[in-house]
Amino acid sequence: MRSRYSAYVLGLDGYLLDTWHPDTRPPAIEPQAAGLRWLGLELRRSTQDGADRATVEFIARSKLGGRAQRLHETSLFQRMDNRWLYVEALD
Numbered sequence: 001m002r003s004r005y006s007a008y009v010l011g012l013d014g015y016l017l018d019t020w021h022p023d024t025r026p027p028a029i030e031p032q033a034a035g036l037r038w039l040g041l042e043l044r045r046s047t048q049d050g051a052d053r054a055t056v057e058f059i060a061r062s063k064l065g066g067r068a069q070r071l072h073e074t075s076l077f078q079r080m081d082n083r084w085l086y087v088e089a090l091d
Contacts, residue, residue, distance in 0.1 A: 001075065004086060005041040008032075008060075021078055021085040037063045043084045053078040055090065 004064040007015040020026070044057040057074040076087040 001043060001057055001077075001086050002041065003044075005038075005058075005060060009038040019085055021087040023079070024086075033064055035064060038066075039063055048056070052083070053077070072081075 004016060004019055007019075008041075011032070016029050017025060022047040042059045042061075044059065046054060046056045048054045054077045055074055056077065058072075060071045060073075062069045062071075072091070074090045074091055077084045078087050079085070
């Protein structure tokens, strides 16, 4: 999760797509809004549900046009070929 947040901050769309599960991966990453500034990531909890499934609850904070925003999500990850891949938001 931390590496995917960092990829959003740095605009590394290729990394985001590479770490997205092929069953749910979009064809492209939506461009970020001009002026969006990422402020931080807080990992709330993570649970592993068996050897190859896990969930991560997080809050990502950002600012756009002088307004603070936060994304609070619980995400599902699945391990494939020894790599954890983002599957979907569960919220």
